[in-house]
Amino acid sequence: MSEKPASFSKGEAARKTKKLENTTMNRSRKFDFLIIGGGPGGTPATMALGSAGKRVLLVNAGPGLGGTCLFEGYIPSKIFWETSRRLQDIRDAAAFGINIPEGTVTPDWSVVIARKKAILTGRSEGALQTVRKLPGVDVVMGRAMLLGPRRARVAPASGEEPFEVEFGQAVLATGSAPHLPPLPGIDLPQVLTSEGMLEIDHIPESLAVIGGGPIGMEMAHIFHGLGSRVHVLEMAPRILGPIDEELAIAMEEISRRKGIELSTSVNVTGLEESGDRITAAYTEEDGSTHSLSSERVLAVTGRRPVVDGLGLENTSVRHDHGGIVVDENLETGEPGIFAVGDAAGVPMFAHWATAQGLALARHLLGQPVSFPTPSVNTDVIFTIPEVGIAGLTKAEAEREGLEVEEAKYPYKIDGRAQISGHAEGMLKFVFEPPMGRIVGVHILSEGAGDLLGEAALIVRKGMTVREVASSIHPHPTWNESFGILARSIMASST
Numbered sequence: 001m002s003e004k005p006a007s008f009s010k011g012e013a014a015r016k017t018k019k020l021e022n023t024t025m026n027r028s029r030k031f032d033f034l035i036i037g038g039g040p041g042g043t044p045a046t047m048a049l050g051s052a053g054k055r056v057l058l059v060n061a062g063p064g065l066g067g068t069c070l071f072e073g074y075i076p077s078k079i080f081w082e083t084s085r086r087l088q089d090i091r092d093a094a095a096f097g098i099n100i101p102e103g104t105v106t107p108d109w110s111v112v113i114a115r116k117k118a119i120l121t122g123r124s125e126g127a128l129q130t131v132r133k134l135p136g137v138d139v140v141m142g143r144a145m146l147l148g149p150r151r152a153r154v155a156p157a158s159g160e161e162p163f164e165v166e167f168g169q170a171v172l173a174t175g176s177a178p179h180l181p182p183l184p185g186i187d188l189p190q191v192l193t194s195e196g197m198l199e200i201d202h203i204p205e206s207l208a209v210i211g212g213g214p215i216g217m218e219m220a221h222i223f224h225g226l227g228s229r230v231h232v233l234e235m236a237p238r239i240l241g242p243i244d245e246e247l248a249i250a251m252e253e254i255s256r257r258k259g260i261e262l263s264t265s266v267n268v269t270g271l272e273e274s275g276d277r278i279t280a281a282y283t284e285e286d287g288s289t290h291s292l293s294s295e296r297v298l299a300v301t302g303r304r305p306v307v308d309g310l311g312l313e314n315t316s317v318r319h320d321h322g323g324i325v326v327d328e329n330l331e332t333g334e335p336g337i338f339a340v341g342d343a344a345g346v347p348m349f350a351h352w353a354t355a356q357g358l359a360l361a362r363h364l365l366g367q368p369v370s371f372p373t374p375s376v377n378t379d380v381i382f383t384i385p386e387v388g389i390a391g392l393t394k395a396e397a398e399r400e401g402l403e404v405e406e407a408k409y410p411y412k413i414d415g416r417a418q419i420s421g422h423a424e425g426m427l428k429f430v431f432e433p434p435m436g437r438i439v440g441v442h443i444l445s446e447g448a449g450d451l452l453g454e455a456a457l458i459v460r461k462g463m464t465v466r467e468v469a470s471s472i473h474p475h476p477t478w479n480e481s482f483g484i485l486a487r488s489i490m491a492s493s494t
């Protein structure tokens with residue numbers, strides 16, 4: 001590792017944002033819509049309502065527009081992922097006939113951090129500039145608190161006097177924050193949340209990850225690829241929560257083969273400082289106790305919706321530990337106040353928040369709309385290789401009363417996968433037999449995230465095995481596997 005990197009400064013992004021902030025705040029302070037939160041849920045809703053000529057006030061407490069997604073979530077984590085993935089490819093170069101002298105390929109963290117900073121700042125400014133072009137939209141960087149069903153108090157981050165606004169309808173898009181277990185030692189400085197991990201100024205020599213969910217496994221693969229020794233401690237009997245069991249088990253095998261240590265069915269009981277290191281104490285299912293020493297602990301044990309300080313008590317908006325309670329139109333218990341994205345609970349994805357935000361904007365504009373449903377949602381877990389999911393697992397489909405079967409295609413026999421040197425993982429369809437509607441597509445492979453485009457269309461449009469089989473998929477590509485699997489289902493059904 002080279003010299004100490006210039007760390008990404010949220011303050012810098014905030015200063016730039018302030019320059020761009022709309023200073024022509026409407027003096028009447030009456031708006032058709034108040035949007036609280038400028039992440040992937042609130043920002044697209046603002047743009048859609050503003051584009052339709054509505055008077056909209058967007059208040060966002062973050063360092064710039066973009067929310068968790070841009071500053072503390074998927075964009076920075078995928079910037080680290082990109083470096084880690086490329087590094088692993090370069091280290092495997094000899095298998096492709098490319099000789100690189102040993103020890104010459106090392107990550108330069110200062111460059112990674114500078115790259116992250118440039119992308120985040122650029123994207124945040126770009127979003128703000130787009131919003132500002134809409135004449136009816138005002139943006140205030142600061143905090144909003146509901147004072148009643150139609151009134152809110154806005155406290156600008158600039159330090160200017162707080163002021164009150166009136167609104168016709170409001171959208172709560174305040175996102176989520178890390179939820180930490182009440183463990184002894186959880187406050188120690190060596191313990192990081194995903195936010196802290198994405199701000200880290202060096203690659204730790206060793207990392208204990210508490211939580212083998214999507215974020216924990218992503219970080220485990222990223223930092224293992226960058227050179228950290230990684231050990232994941234997961235309470236459940238298997239990693240990655242409710243995803244297809246066969247894919248989860250395959251991912252466990254791949255992770256262990258790479259050298260990531262994985263302990264499942266364990267209970268972390270406490271954390272203790274030991275010099276400049278930290279020790280995690282945990283028990284296994286059989287009652288045996290263990291300790292794990294590492295340079296840093298990453299605690300990724302779930303996320304909780306952000307509702308603190310939002311003034312919900314001044315309204316009839318209700319929330320529980322899962323999030324703000326909404327009906328099928330995303331309306332809360334307070335008529336005219338709606339919630340989208342992480343604030344409204346699971347699923348917590350940027351694309352889900354955007355789909356909800358855009359659907360809600362149509363609803364608020366009186367346009368025909370169908371709100372997104374989890375049964376056609378997509379999900380990518382950026383491990384290396386990735387896991388991609390569209391629609392339902394077999395178990396989920398059966399719980400919904402569907403009669404389904406599953407079929408799979410292993411990538412070890414696939415031409416494109418063999419050429420790429422990543423002939424591992426599988427493609428799986430969950431479908432109505434004998435060759436009917438495909439209700440779920442599950443992928444474990446290099447590039448699974450990009451393969452999900454086709455999977456999303458298949459599931460959303462309710463395409464059948466026959467229709468996918470009759471589409472001409474180009475050879476030799478990863479996408480071709482969709483056609484091969486569909487044809488093999490047809491062959492075994494005739």
Ligand SMILES: Cc1cc2nc3c(=O)[nH]c(=O)nc-3n(C[C@H](O)[C@H](O)[C@H](O)COP(=O)(O)OP(=O)(O)OC[C@H]3O[C@@H](n4cnc5c(N)ncnc54)[C@H](O)[C@@H]3O)c2cc1C
Pocket residue numbers: 036037038039040041042059060061062063066067068069070072073074075077142143144145173174175176194215306309310340341342343348349350351352353380382
């Ligand atoms: C490490 C990590 C990796 C992730 N990777 C992915 C991924 O690969 N793909 C994916 O789809 N999703 C990913 N996610 C999830 C994704 O980031 C979230 O689902 C998404 O950001 C939710 O969008 P949102 O608009 O609901 O909320 P957020 O993005 O959290 O935005 C909410 C905004 O509201 C602001 N706010 C809160 N309270 C107030 C208030 N009182 N007044 C004004 N503003 C307020 C916040 O400051 C924030 O700017 C990841 C998350 C994490 C943590």
